[in-house]
Amino acid sequence: MTIKLLTSHASVRKYKDVTLSENELHEIVRAGQHAASSNFVQAYSVIHVTEPETRAELARLSKNPQQILSAGAVLVLCMDFYRVKKGANLLGKEIDFSLAEHLLVGATDVALFAQNIAIAAESKGYGICYIGGVRNAPEEISELLNLPEGVAPMYAMTIGVPDEANEVKPRLPVEAIIHENSYDAKKYDHIIPAYDKTMNDYYMSRGSNQKAAAWSDSMTAFLGEPRRTHMKDFLKKRGFEFK
């Protein structure tokens, strides 16, 4: 049952006009909190954006208006070391979260929290979409949401009753991901071209937004150019210094 739910996931970018109740949202976020957490830091907070003006501004800044404006709930998922710093301060102590290691701890915690939220929401019949577009304007969004130092928005998640049904995107074959005992680099000479064909066939035959595109072409476009180069300075300003 759970595996069927996981393997049925497809992002939903258009929702019916149904707002999630506070009870339901709390239930879903509580499920998120039960993800494992590195050293139990629980290095995340979520801003539930309910004010229409704030939502509109978030939609504009993150450049994903359809998802954000139509969703039944909009959550901005943040890495949060402010709270643990505050806890130390209340003990009259200081902490340092500026190491690269802390960034990995925080980013991992947020991702696990987020994915638990996604699964909890999908288990209740909702559709979800992550919005990494939040990192298009992290400074402005931090100001909009009044985020203190030690808190950085990582992505938003839109949740709602689906108003579109997307086909499940074929993943890489499991053999591409699993290596037995040691890393087998040679196998990609045949696995990647085969997967490129699978993805191209998928894009050409899906119900909407058909296109000719192989996975390697998309990845080369994605990673061939520098993207969001402001993130390093932004994270440093928030206290994450990669020391």
Ligand SMILES: Cc1cc2nc3c(=O)[nH]c(=O)nc-3n(C[C@H](O)[C@H](O)[C@H](O)COP(=O)(O)O)c2cc1C
């Ligand atoms: C961290 C993260 C950020 C994402 N950001 C966006 C986004 O800004 N806009 C969007 O439409 N989809 C976004 N997505 C969704 C991905 O495009 C999607 O998960 C991927 O293409 C696989 O498709 P599927 O989720 O339908 O299986 C994001 C996904 C993740 C995990």
